[in-house]
Amino acid sequence: xxxxxxxxxxxxxxxxxxxxxxxxxxxxxxxxxxxxxxxxxxxxxxxxxxxxxxxxxxxxxxxxxxxxxxxxxxxxxxxxxxxxxxxxxxxxxxxxxxxxxxxxxxxxxxxxxxxxxxxxxxxxxxxxxxxxxxxxxxxxxxxxxxxxxxxxxxxxxxxxxxxxxxxxxxxxxxxxxxxxxxxxxxxxxxxxxxxxxxxxxxxxxxxxxxxxxxxxxxxxxxxxxxxxxxxxxxxxxxxxxxxxxxxxxxxxxxxxxxxxxxxxxxxxxxxxxxxxxxxxxxxxxxxxxxxxxxxxxxxxxxxxxxxxxxxxxxxxxxxxxxxxxxxxxxxxxxxxxxxxxxxxxxxxxxxxxxxxxxxxxxxxxxxxxxxxxxxxxxxxxxxxxxxxxxxxxxxxxxxxxxxxxxxxxxxxxxxxxxxxxxxxxxxxxxxxxxxxxxxxxxxxxxxxxxxxxxxxxxxxxxxxxxxxxxxxxxxxxxxxxxxxxxxxxxxxxxxxxxxxxxxxxxxxxxxxxxxxxxxxxxxxxxxxxxxxxxxxxxxxxxxxxxxxxxxxxxxxxxxxxxxxxxxxxxxxxxxxxxxxxxxxxxxxxxxxxxxxxxxxxxxxxxxxxxxxxxxxxxxxxxxxxxxxxxxxxxxxxxxxxxxxxxxxxxxxxxxxxxxxxxxxxxxxxxxxxxxxxxxxxxxxxxxxxxxxxxxxxxxxxxxxxxxxxxxxxxxxxxxxxxxxxxxxxx
DNA sequence: TTTCTGGGCCTACAT
DNA sequence: GGCCCAGAAA
Numbered sequence: 001x002x003x004x005x006x007x008x009x010x011x012x013x014x015x016x017x018x019x020x021x022x023x024x025x026x027x028x029x030x031x032x033x034x035x036x037x038x039x040x041x042x043x044x045x046x047x048x049x050x051x052x053x054x055x056x057x058x059x060x061x062x063x064x065x066x067x068x069x070x071x072x073x074x075x076x077x078x079x080x081x082x083x084x085x086x087x088x089x090x091x092x093x094x095x096x097x098x099x100x101x102x103x104x105x106x107x108x109x110x111x112x113x114x115x116x117x118x119x120x121x122x123x124x125x126x127x128x129x130x131x132x133x134x135x136x137x138x139x140x141x142x143x144x145x146x147x148x149x150x151x152x153x154x155x156x157x158x159x160x161x162x163x164x165x166x167x168x169x170x171x172x173x174x175x176x177x178x179x180x181x182x183x184x185x186x187x188x189x190x191x192x193x194x195x196x197x198x199x200x201x202x203x204x205x206x207x208x209x210x211x212x213x214x215x216x217x218x219x220x221x222x223x224x225x226x227x228x229x230x231x232x233x234x235x236x237x238x239x240x241x242x243x244x245x246x247x248x249x250x251x252x253x254x255x256x257x258x259x260x261x262x263x264x265x266x267x268x269x270x271x272x273x274x275x276x277x278x279x280x281x282x283x284x285x286x287x288x289x290x291x292x293x294x295x296x297x298x299x300x301x302x303x304x305x306x307x308x309x310x311x312x313x314x315x316x317x318x319x320x321x322x323x324x325x326x327x328x329x330x331x332x333x334x335x336x337x338x339x340x341x342x343x344x345x346x347x348x349x350x351x352x353x354x355x356x357x358x359x360x361x362x363x364x365x366x367x368x369x370x371x372x373x374x375x376x377x378x379x380x381x382x383x384x385x386x387x388x389x390x391x392x393x394x395x396x397x398x399x400x401x402x403x404x405x406x407x408x409x410x411x412x413x414x415x416x417x418x419x420x421x422x423x424x425x426x427x428x429x430x431x432x433x434x435x436x437x438x439x440x441x442x443x444x445x446x447x448x449x450x451x452x453x454x455x456x457x458x459x460x461x462x463x464x465x466x467x468x469x470x471x472x473x474x475x476x477x478x479x480x481x482x483x484x485x486x487x488x489x490x491x492x493x494x495x496x497x498x499x500x501x502x503x504x505x506x507x508x509x510x511x512x513x514x515x516x517x518x519x520x521x522x523x524x525x526x527x528x529x530x531x532x533x534x535x536x537x538x539x540x541x542x543x544x545x546x547x548x549x550x551x552x553x554x555x556x557x558x559x560x561x562x563x564x565x566x567x568x569x570x571x572x573x574x575x576x577x578x579x580x581x582x583x584x585x586x587x588x589x590x591x592x593x594x595x596x597x598x599x600x601x602x603x604x605x606x607x608x609x610x611x612x613x614x615x616x617x618x619x620x621x622x623x624x625x626x627x628x629x630x631x632x633x634x635x636x637x638x639x640x641x642x643x644x645x646x647x648x649x650x651x652x653x654x655x656x657x658x659x660x661x662x663x664x665x666x667x668x669x670x671x672x673x674x675x676x677x678x679x680x681x682x683x684x685x686x687x688x689x690x691x692x693x694x695x696x697x698x699x700x701x702x703x704x705x706x707x708x709x710x711x712x713x714x715x716x717x718x719x720x721x722x723x724x725x726x727x728x729x730x
Numbered sequence: 731t732t733t734c735t736g737g738g739c740c741t742a743c744a745t
Numbered sequence: 746g747g748c749c750c751a752g753a754a755a
Contacts, residue, residue, distance in 0.1 A: 069745090096745055121744080139749090193745055260743060361742050363746085383744085417732090424732045456731060544745065562743045584742060600743085623741055624746070 009050050009083045016040075016047065023281040024048045027056055030241075030275035031248040032268075036312045037297070037606035038288025038568065041250060045224065046076060048248070049090070050083035052220060060086040064218035064240070066095055068225040070547040072566065073097070091218065095233050096193060096542050099200035102214065103191075104538075109207050110199055115534060117190040117401050118541035122394070123410045124148055124192050130409070130432065131180045142173065150174045151181060155194035156230040156262035158201060187436050189407040197232040204239045215243050225565075226251035226271070230262030238274070245275070253308055254301050257562055257600050259593075269308065286312040288568050290319025293612050296638045297605040303637060304595045312606075323613045324635060324653045325646035328699065328710055328719060329626075330364070330576075333617050334371035336650050337573050340613065341377060341556065343647075344571065352378050356557040356569040358604045360582045363622065364575065365558045378555035382563055383545040392499055392509040393516055397540065399489045400482075403474050404533055406443035409435060419498035421462045430454035431463070443470050469493065478529050482520035482536045486513070561600045564607055572608035574601075577616040578629040601634045614638075616653065618719045619701075619708065626703070649698070651710075651717040679707055680722055686730040687711060692718060694730065 016024060020040060023033050024047045035041035049065065052058045067073040073092040081087035091098065100118070107114045119127065128144040131137075151174070154164045161179035166172050185192065191199060204211045221241045223229070226249035229237070241247035249271060256265040272278055286294055294312045301307070327333040337357060344350040357368055365381055372379045387393060395418050398411040405411075409432050416431075417423045434452045435442040445452075446467035450460040469492050476488060490496055490513060499509040526532035546563050557569065561582070576582060583597035605612060616631045631653045646652060681687065685697040695713035700722065702708075707722030720727065 094745070196745090257743080258745095261745075363741085366746095420733075422732065426731060458731075542745065560743065581742095586742070596743095 009047070009054055012043065012047050012083065013051075016044070017285055019281050019283055019285075020044050020047075022279075023283070024051055026279045026281070027052060028246075030245055030271075030278040032271045032275075032278050032280045033248065033250040034280070034282045034308060034310060035250050035252055036282075036284050036286065036310060037252065037255065037603070038286045039283035039312070040285075040287050041224075041283065042075070042079070044283070045222065045250065046079040046083065049076070049080050049087075049222065053080075053084045053086065058220060060089040061091065062217065062219040063090045063222070064098070064220070065090060065092045065222040066098060066224065066237070067092060068094065068228065068566070069544045070094060070097065070542070071544070071549060072224065074547075094542065094544075095229075095236065096196050099196040099236075100538055100542065102200050102203065103196065104534075106203050106207070106210050107199070109210060110203055112191070112199065113189050113405075115189070115405060117188065117405045117408050117411070118196070118538060119185065119188075119190045119192040119410065120541055121148075121193075122389075123190070126410045126413060127184045127188070127190075127192075128177070128181060130184055130413075131177050133429075134180055135176060137173070137177070142177070147174060147177050147181075151178050152194050153262060154178065155198050156232050158198060158232055158235060184409060184436070187407065187439060188409045189405050190410070194232070197230075197236060201232055201236050201239065204236070211239065215240060219244050220246045221248070223247070223249045224251070225255075227253050227256040227265055227268045228258040228261075228263040229267050230264060231267075232262075234264070234267045247275070254304075254310075254599055255565060255603050257565065257596060257603060259596055269306075282310060284310050284312055286314045288609050289314065289606060290316060290610060292319045292321050292642050293605060293608050296322050296612065296642050297602050299637050299639060299642070300598060300605065300634050301602040304598050306595075320611050321644035322638065322642055323611075323644050323646050324577075324638070325613065325615050325650035326631065326653050326719060327615060327617050327650055328701070328708070329617050329619045330367040330621060331371065332649070333575055333615050334367040336615065337368070337575065337613070338371055338375050338377055339649070340573075340647070341571075342375075344611075350571060351554075352556050353552065353554055354570040355573070356559060356564065356567070356571070356607065357573045357575055358559060358561050358564055358607065359574075359576050360561055360584060360600070361576075362560060364581070368558055368575075372556065379558055380549075380553060380555040382549055382557060382559040386545065387512065387515070388540065388543070390509070390512055392495075393512055396486060396489055396495070396513060396516060397537070399473075399493065400485065400533065401537060402443065402470060403477060403485075403489075404530075404537060406441040406470070406474070407435075409442055412442045416466070419494055421466065423459055423462050423466070427456055427459040427463070430456075443467060446470075477533060480529060481524050482529075482532050483517045483524065485533065486517050486520055561604045565603050568607055568609055570609045571611045571613075572604070573613045573615060574604045575615045576620070577614045577632040577635055578620065579632055580629060581620075582632050582634065598634065601632075614653075615650070619703070645716065649710075649717065651719050654719075681707065681709055681727070681729070687727045688730050689713065689718075689720075689725065689727055 023044050049063060053060055065076060067076060077087055077090060077092050104114055107116060125144050128148055132139050132144060161175050164175055166175055218240050221237060223237055251268045253265050253268055256263060291314055294314060298311055327336050341355055362383060395415055398414040401408050401411040413428050413432060416428045430452060431445055431449060435445045446463045449455045449463040473488060473492060476485060496510060500506040520536055523532040523536045582601055583594060587593035587597045614635060617629055619626060620629050635653050679700055679702055681697045681700045683697055683699055687697055688694050692713040692715060695711040697709055698712050699710040700707055709720045709722045711718050711720055
């Protein structure tokens with residue numbers, strides 16, 4: 001084997017730098033690779049895997065590679081496939097995907113049906129609302145989200161209701177909610193995201209036979225993004241690798257940004273303690289960015305305590321300085337970005353696909369969508385108001401899930417009255433309670449709903465009709481493709497009439513369903529129709545928004561700092577560089593979270609190859625109100641020598657507030673006068689300032705307590721408070 | 731009991 | 746801007 005591509009592999013090996021080569025050629029025993037941003041990690045991993053197959057003659061199906069996204073998994077398989085044969089038989093995927101594959105085979109050893117449904121976050125919330133009702137808890141005092149956070153944290157620590165520590169009365173309530181929640185999942189034949197990992201671990205812990213079998217299967221284990229593993233994932237990996245000790249982990253503690261999902265940087269930092277004989281390799285040569293960009297990144301990250309010291313370097317000479325600019329508000333920020341993109345296109349032949357706009361929260365994309373739409377700048381939005389979260393898509397998926405798993409209480413509750421069929425909340429309640437009490441499939445319960453006391457008499461007929469419809473659809477599963485089954489659901493349930501209400505939104509809803517059918521056609525090749533349905537639903541549940549990202553599509557990329565990890569762009573705009581956004585206000589009030597915000601900033605900066613822009617707004621409209629903002633404290637960590645003066649309508653970042661001079665002249669959150677201001681200035685007016693000199697007013701905006709001015713001085717653009725700054729009209 | 735409408739509340743990051 | 750709930754009408 002491994003003859004086809006061996007020359008290609010040799011060529012690749014010849015281009016590696018010494019530490020990269022070490023990482024590829026260390027084939028025996030534990031290996032830890034610290035791979036800095038842009039250090040050629042993907043090349044190393046592919047070469048390593050190909051090397052194992054070609055040199056070590058390891059069977060590809062004995063290799064397990066855990067990646068962070070499905071996209072990364074696909075890429076690794078493709079790239080290894082170009083080097084050696086048999087790559088399609090490797091096990092490559094995310095932790096969750098691997099857990100599902102194992103559980104689809106072995107779930108019954110744990111008393112879980114193999115055709116379990118996967119609950120997403122929405123489903124979990126519905127399930128929790130049900131729990132609150134059952135336990136008569138006030139959702140105001142016990143917000144479902146909060147309870148689910150607790151439960152998620154517990155599950156990531158491999159705890160269950162019996163083993164979780166209870167130290168207070170409220171812990172006890174969490175424990176009861178947890179137990180009840182698991183009960184709802186169990187009667188629904190469902191697992192939530194955290195259960196997938198937890199149960200995979202349980203499987204390995206409780207069944208020696210399964211442990212033996214999976215260990216034997218995965219002789220070589222490789223884990224990417226190890227810094228983002230949580231405790232459950234850590235145990236999973238280490239259980240699998242304990243016997244053969246052929247474990248290679250790759251990561252960068254500076255890029256650990258998923259602690260809110262339970263990720264623990266200590267997993268990577270203590271790898272050498274776990275495996276004292278581990279070989280450690282550091283990849284610090286950067287093949288991506290210019291030195292000024294790397295320096296800026298270093299200045300930000302170096303202030304974090306408890307990091308493994310490393311500094312990226314590049315032999316590449318020169319490079320533009322980083323542009324830091326302050327704009328008036330989020331609309332002007334987007335306009336500025338649009339101006340710069342068009343300028344770089346004209347002057348440097350830049351393509352739209354070379355540009356990314358990175359932000360902290362999805363809500364920030366709106367201003368860019370508006371401005372780019374108006375200015376005909378093509379863009380692609382990653383994440384955000386997602387296709388899969390649209391009501392009509394979720395409705396149809398709930399139907400499919402209920403057809404596939406007639407016990408799924410959450411899906412039943414969702415579609416019971418969609419379209420309206422006189423099955424209201426009281427009826428749904430009664431049916432669900434009965435299903436739980438009898439431990440019976442909810443669809444089965446619909447059959448004799450008339451016999452259930454709590455079910456309103458008027459509801460018996462519509463329930464029976466619904467049951468017949470669901471059963472008839474269920475009977476079609478083996479015969480129809482998923483796309484055709486979706487068509488039948490729409491037809492039998494009369495969904496077109498329900499969604500198409502004559503409005504443009506109604507038409508859009510049906511278009512979304514057409515798109516869903518289109519996506520389902522990708523499973524047409526599977527001859528086993530029932531399996532196609534199961535796979536379709538599984539992959540949808542575990543899909544990530546970056547998975548569908550195509551590098552060569554046209555358009556500016558709009559993406560969050562979390563999802564952009566692993567991507568790179570010639571030109572990067574990091575927008576909303578303000579205290580409150582980055583670092584996020586929640587992190588400011590919880591100092592434990594600050595290092596992570598810093599890492600997020602670091603991840604963003606290191607995405608840039610040639611040009612980096614950091615922008616902030618003076619005033620921002622967010623969460624339904626408009627507020628003045630302070631530039632991000634992270635901006636102050638980047639020395640002036642690395643920064644360039646912004647072009648055109650933008651102002652440089654003002655120094656921090658502590659400066660007395662700034663306090664005197666620039667905007668203050670509590671203006672001296674409480675009276676509603678009157679406009680004293682207007683655009684075009686010539687003014688004079690004791691420090692900045694002569695200038696021209698570019699813009700005046702009246703806000704509740706102030707008149708805010710954008711003024712162009714010889715020294716550059718400034719944003720000032722009209723009521724506070726000592727400006728005189730010339 | 732279901733359906734419809736308006737007001738109050740909360741608001742990251744995401745497999 | 747989205748979700749939940751209260752209150753009124755059918």
